[in-house]
Amino acid sequence: MKLNIEQSDQYKEVEITIKYSSTDAYLERLINQIRAYGYVIQGKTEKDTILVRADDIFYFESIEGKTFIYGEKEVYRCDLRLYQIEQQFCNGLFVRISKSNILNVEKLKSFRAKLNGRLEAKLINGECLEVKRHYVADLKKCLLEMGGLR
Amino acid sequence: MKRLKDILRNVCITFTVLALVFGIACKMHILESVMYEEAIFTLFVMALATTLFVMIRESILPNIEVGKGIIDMIGCMVIVLFICVIKGWATLSRAYFIMIFAMVFIIYLSVWLLTWWQSKRDEKELNALLKRKDSKNKD
Numbered sequence: 001m002k003l004n005i006e007q008s009d010q011y012k013e014v015e016i017t018i019k020y021s022s023t024d025a026y027l028e029r030l031i032n033q034i035r036a037y038g039y040v041i042q043g044k045t046e047k048d049t050i051l052v053r054a055d056d057i058f059y060f061e062s063i064e065g066k067t068f069i070y071g072e073k074e075v076y077r078c079d080l081r082l083y084q085i086e087q088q089f090c091n092g093l094f095v096r097i098s099k100s101n102i103l104n105v106e107k108l109k110s111f112r113a114k115l116n117g118r119l120e121a122k123l124i125n126g127e128c129l130e131v132k133r134h135y136v137a138d139l140k141k142c143l144l145e146m147g148g149l150r
Numbered sequence: 151m152k153r154l155k156d157i158l159r160n161v162c163i164t165f166t167v168l169a170l171v172f173g174i175a176c177k178m179h180i181l182e183s184v185m186y187e188e189a190i191f192t193l194f195v196m197a198l199a200t201t202l203f204v205m206i207r208e209s210i211l212p213n214i215e216v217g218k219g220i221i222d223m224i225g226c227m228v229i230v231l232f233i234c235v236i237k238g239w240a241t242l243s244r245a246y247f248i249m250i251f252a253m254v255f256i257i258y259l260s261v262w263l264l265t266w267w268q269s270k271r272d273e274k275e276l277n278a279l280l281k282r283k284d285s286k287n288k289d
Binding site: 105107108110111112114115116117118119133136138140143144146 | 218244262265268269272273275276279280282
């Protein structure tokens, strides 16, 4: 695979071109990941509504039917339901880790097995989220593909 | 309302499990003089009592991790056995209690050990994958 990176002041926005003869699952995943970086989602605070970039999001959480977006320190309300976010975002960068959480894999720091047999994911901002056993396989698959292992 | 729905769901699940266990126990002649007409109501009382016990434990000790299962297991077992003794389905003998307790405890311990061992393996594997992904990103 050839990778060309050009940096110049004449470019006003980032442009990515992918050239290929035939696609495979890994290339599609890479394309989805690039797309995900460009995604924005509407987040609401008490006062106003702002657009949050996907790569600024640490995780999504659903509490009693309400969806929240968690950044490094800030929290926003979101009008979308978790399943809608899953359909839109879980294609490379985000992965579901429990019934109520969707996590940005890029924000992961480490994992720890707890004594109750559950797994805990530690994020780079120090927060910890519980990974349900049911979703461990999806998480492995996602990391495996992001790490380029076959 | 949601709480009531949760309670009802838990009672139904517990009732079904108890009914299955009691069905097997009766067929194997472990329990004696079970009046089938009364059994359904008694099993429902058992299911309700065990669910309430777990709810009370949840409200008193919500954040404990390791001891949670053991407390629930002992509490529910005592409730079930106690009702069995009151109904005259089982005799109150020490050997009987110790045997059931040992069986349940061994099953619980094995399940816990297996789950813990599996999660340790997952932890190792996931951390390795994460490390690999990070090093690839740096490259």
